[in-house]
Every structure is written in structure tokens, then in C-alpha cells.
Amino acid sequence: MGSLCRLVAVSASLFAVATAQIRVRLSPSTVNELAEPDFHTWNIENESQNASTTIDSLDLTLSSSADSDLEGNSYKYQYTRPVAHLGERVVNQGITTSRDNPGPITLTIQGLEAGEHTLLTWHNAWDSLDSTATVSVLVDGEDKTSAATSYVTFTVDSADQAVEIVYTPTSADGLVYLNGFEIDTPALKDQISFPSPPHREEHLELGDGKSITATWRAPSSGDSVTYNVYMGNASDTLEVVNEGLSETQVTLSVIKVTSLEDSEEPGTLRYALAVATGPRIVVFDVGGVITIDSRLTVSDRYVTVAGQTAPGKGIAIQGHPLGLSGASDVIFRHVRVRPGSSSNETVDGMGMAGSNYCILDRCSMVSCYTSQTAVHGD
Structure with missing residues (x-):
């Protein structure tokens, strides 16, 4: 049954999803790269001051300050889990700056279409720390947010505009941690979480031999949320199972001839x-x-x-x-x-x-x- 029911996707219709939707994880060169099919992987050389790549026609640059450099590592126990259901291979590795000379990290994005865009960034530390620095986020010089996981909205005037996002740490160890980022995806508060069956679970046992119930945790942003449920073997060939659900579960029937x-x-x-x-x-x-x-x-x-x-x-x-x-x-x-x-x-x-x-x-x-x-x- 795994090959038939292996992918159930649920979307919350509280928000309008933009068209770009690019998801990138930052992978330091010192960490063994493990597959993460939901994200593009950007490999960053350790002890370099800047790194550049092109993903889906976007030119991306990551840079440290002049007196520091980019370094990275991982939390091996979680990063190397055999099956990563909840993004363990994204948030358990990443890039920071030199501990001897900590400072801000700048992400530059060029090639976005004109209009409003969003950027969700993950800031999870992989070391055992007593405390971590507060991170402030500036977009083209404008202070946008200060949080462990940042979500900012900004406007691009043309595809030639290079948007600079500066992540600046204050207090504690003085380090800013970047695991990855998502362009034009919903804020975390508007996303569902903890689906069951888990993400990427391809071997399902039907308890009664007839059906399986898919469940998920509702977004934290409000109660007036409805859900569309899709099923299929690949993300580009999903079929609608149900639309406009108000409950956080749906039962999928399997009938045997x-x-x-x-x-x-x-x-x-x-x-x-x-x-x-x-x-x-x-x-x-x-x-x-x-x-x-x-x-x-x-x-x-x-x-x-x-x-x-x-x-x-x-x-x-x-x-x-x-x-x-x-x-x-x-x-x-x-x-x-x-x-x-x-x-x-x-x-x-x-x-x-x-x-x-x-x-x-x-x-x-x-x-x-x-x-x-x-x-x-x-």
C-alpha cells in the first residue's frame, strides 16, 4: 500500500501562496551531505568570507564581515537520522561566523520579480550553549524583526535589484546561526505541522484493512482555517481528496476487490x-x-x-x-x-x-x- 498512499499533502487556505517558493538549506563543507529532497542544498566552504550560487534563476550570495569568516557544523545525532520527517536535515546544520571574530551575516538575493516577497529563515544552534544571541534582521537597511526564527516581508522594484538581508547577533555568544531559508512561503504560524502519517512515510499498515486517517496540527494563527487535502505518488501529480475541511483530519478509504x-x-x-x-x-x-x-x-x-x-x-x-x-x-x-x-x-x-x-x-x-x-x- 505504500506506493499508493505514500504522499498526503495538506494546505491551509488561510494564506495566499506566492509563485516563487524556493527553499534552500545551508550545508557547510565540513559536514557530510545527506539528501534533503524538499530543499535545494547550498554548499558553503568553511573559513570563506563569501559564497555565491544560482538557484532557479536567483543569484544568491552569503557573506561575513571583513574581519570574520563563514564557518559551519551540525548536530550529528539529529542530522543523521535515517528518515527525516520534520526537517531534521535543515535545522540541525548550518552556517555561522568565526567564534574568534563573531559578527553579522549578509544574504543577498537578486533576480526576484518585481512585487512583494517574503523570507523565512531558520536560526537553530547546533552546539550545546547556555544561551544564544538575539538576531535582528535588516532588509536593505530597514529593521524588520528580531527573533529566533525570522519572517520578513519586502518589496522588489525590479529583477535587477539586489536585496540585502543582514542578520546581526547581539549579546550571548555573539553568533548568528543560519540553517536555511524559504522565499515566498507562508509564515510558520500559518503552516500546519506534525502530520500523521509522518512526512516521507511510505509503508502504511491499515489498522482495519479498509481505511487510514490522516491528521495534522492546525496553524497557530487562528481558528478560521480550512484545509485542502491531496494525495499522490509525487508532488507534481497530486489529486484532490477533499476541499474546504474545517477539521484537522481526513479518512482515506481503501477498497479491495x-x-x-x-x-x-x-x-x-x-x-x-x-x-x-x-x-x-x-x-x-x-x-x-x-x-x-x-x-x-x-x-x-x-x-x-x-x-x-x-x-x-x-x-x-x-x-x-x-x-x-x-x-x-x-x-x-x-x-x-x-x-x-x-x-x-x-x-x-x-x-x-x-x-x-x-x-x-x-x-x-x-x-x-x-x-x-x-x-x-x-
């Missing part, structure tokens, strides 16, 4: 598609040929039929057509349709009528008398 019979009894394909309701994934514990006695039509939303889960040579449908009517956000994958002549009727193979945002992926249709497939909708 355990019989090749055609009836409305649980365990059959007709039950999974025409009787069951709500968002669901249909998987197969059996492989072979299902002979249906009448047209089998899906008229629901958020349904995924995972034919690739059928054992052996997969699953095939014969006798009558299989299709969609008035459906939305439905995916059929790896299904073979072979109506043939057993019905003594003139039939087509697979199709969509009045259906929107639906996908027939790696499906085949032959032995049809009117057309293999017909699509009407978006």
Missing part, C-alpha cells in the same frame, strides 16, 4: 465503483477476467482504480463497457477492457461523458463495436 464475480456485494468491482461512496482507492487482491452483465459506470469524485495492484497478468473487463458519467477527479490505471460479443449488443469500450479532470492511464480497449473510447468533458 477480492472476487471476479459481478454483483453489488462487497469485494466485487461493481461494489467498489457503483455502491461505495466517498474518496477511495480501489486495489485488487485477485487477477484475471471480470465478466460484467451490464455497463459499469463511475459517477463519483476522487476515485482511483489501481489496476497495477492485481496479481499475475492483471485485470481485464469483458462483456460490457467500463466508463465515467458525471464524474470528477477519477483515475483508472492499468485496466484492460474487452467488451466482445457476449452481450449481443453494440457497445463501446471505455469513455467519459460529462466528466472533468479524469485520467485513463495505461488502459487498453479492444473488441469494441462502436468506438474504443469517447471523451466528453475536461
Whole structure:
């Protein structure tokens, strides 16, 4: 089941997300680089006074003051965890300045589109310290904030403008710690946290064999928050599961096809598609040929039929057509349709009528008398 349900994404609709959304972690050259697919990794040479890179058409420069240099390290125990669910490989390493000559660090960003932008920066220390310095953040000379985790808003006049963000430590050890930053993402108070199943958990056990409940912690910014829930195998191919939720949980149903019979009894394909309701994934514990006695039509939303889960040579449908009517956000994958002549009727193979945002992926249709497939909708 991990390959089907391995990614559940939830967004809180309290905020408007900008288009850039670039996430960067700072990795010192003295630390063994471990994969962090959610962030771009910027490698910084230890004991250098400045470092530059280009990420997604943005020119980035990190620099220390003239009498100091950039140095980095990590908190190995957390940084090297086998599976990093909560950003451990971002906040447990980073860049600071020389302990002998501590001082400010300047981040320069050039290439942003004209308009308003935001910058979220992580300031977590990796050493055991009695106390850490307070960090003040200036954007182009204007004092913006003073916090352990900073979030600032600024305006860019043109793509040629180089925006300078200066992080200045005061008191304590006099060091400023930078783990990474996010451009044009929501403030922490507007983000959900602690999802369950955890981020990147790809092996899920269904307690009752039928469903799994995804939960998350609400943003701290307010009570009037609604959530959109998406599911898929990759961040760029997510499908909507539910929209406008006010609760911090959603139950995702998994329905198993355990019989090749055609009836409305649980365990059959007709039950999974025409009787069951709500968002669901249909998987197969059996492989072979299902002979249906009448047209089998899906008229629901958020349904995924995972034919690739059928054992052996997969699953095939014969006798009558299989299709969609008035459906939305439905995916059929790896299904073979072979109506043939057993019905003594003139039939087509697979199709969509009045259906929107639906996908027939790696499906085949032959032995049809009117057309293999017909699509009407978006």
C-alpha cells in the first residue's frame, strides 16, 4: 500500500501562496551531505568570507564581515537520522561566523520579480550553549524583526535589484546561526505541522484493512482555517481528496476487490465503483477476467482504480463497457477492457461523458463495436 498512499499533502487556505517558493538549506563543507529532497542544498566552504550560487534563476550570495569568516557544523545525532520527517536535515546544520571574530551575516538575493516577497529563515544552534544571541534582521537597511526564527516581508522594484538581508547577533555568544531559508512561503504560524502519517512515510499498515486517517496540527494563527487535502505518488501529480475541511483530519478509504464475480456485494468491482461512496482507492487482491452483465459506470469524485495492484497478468473487463458519467477527479490505471460479443449488443469500450479532470492511464480497449473510447468533458 505504500506506493499508493505514500504522499498526503495538506494546505491551509488561510494564506495566499506566492509563485516563487524556493527553499534552500545551508550545508557547510565540513559536514557530510545527506539528501534533503524538499530543499535545494547550498554548499558553503568553511573559513570563506563569501559564497555565491544560482538557484532557479536567483543569484544568491552569503557573506561575513571583513574581519570574520563563514564557518559551519551540525548536530550529528539529529542530522543523521535515517528518515527525516520534520526537517531534521535543515535545522540541525548550518552556517555561522568565526567564534574568534563573531559578527553579522549578509544574504543577498537578486533576480526576484518585481512585487512583494517574503523570507523565512531558520536560526537553530547546533552546539550545546547556555544561551544564544538575539538576531535582528535588516532588509536593505530597514529593521524588520528580531527573533529566533525570522519572517520578513519586502518589496522588489525590479529583477535587477539586489536585496540585502543582514542578520546581526547581539549579546550571548555573539553568533548568528543560519540553517536555511524559504522565499515566498507562508509564515510558520500559518503552516500546519506534525502530520500523521509522518512526512516521507511510505509503508502504511491499515489498522482495519479498509481505511487510514490522516491528521495534522492546525496553524497557530487562528481558528478560521480550512484545509485542502491531496494525495499522490509525487508532488507534481497530486489529486484532490477533499476541499474546504474545517477539521484537522481526513479518512482515506481503501477498497479491495477480492472476487471476479459481478454483483453489488462487497469485494466485487461493481461494489467498489457503483455502491461505495466517498474518496477511495480501489486495489485488487485477485487477477484475471471480470465478466460484467451490464455497463459499469463511475459517477463519483476522487476515485482511483489501481489496476497495477492485481496479481499475475492483471485485470481485464469483458462483456460490457467500463466508463465515467458525471464524474470528477477519477483515475483508472492499468485496466484492460474487452467488451466482445457476449452481450449481443453494440457497445463501446471505455469513455467519459460529462466528466472533468479524469485520467485513463495505461488502459487498453479492444473488441469494441462502436468506438474504443469517447471523451466528453475536461
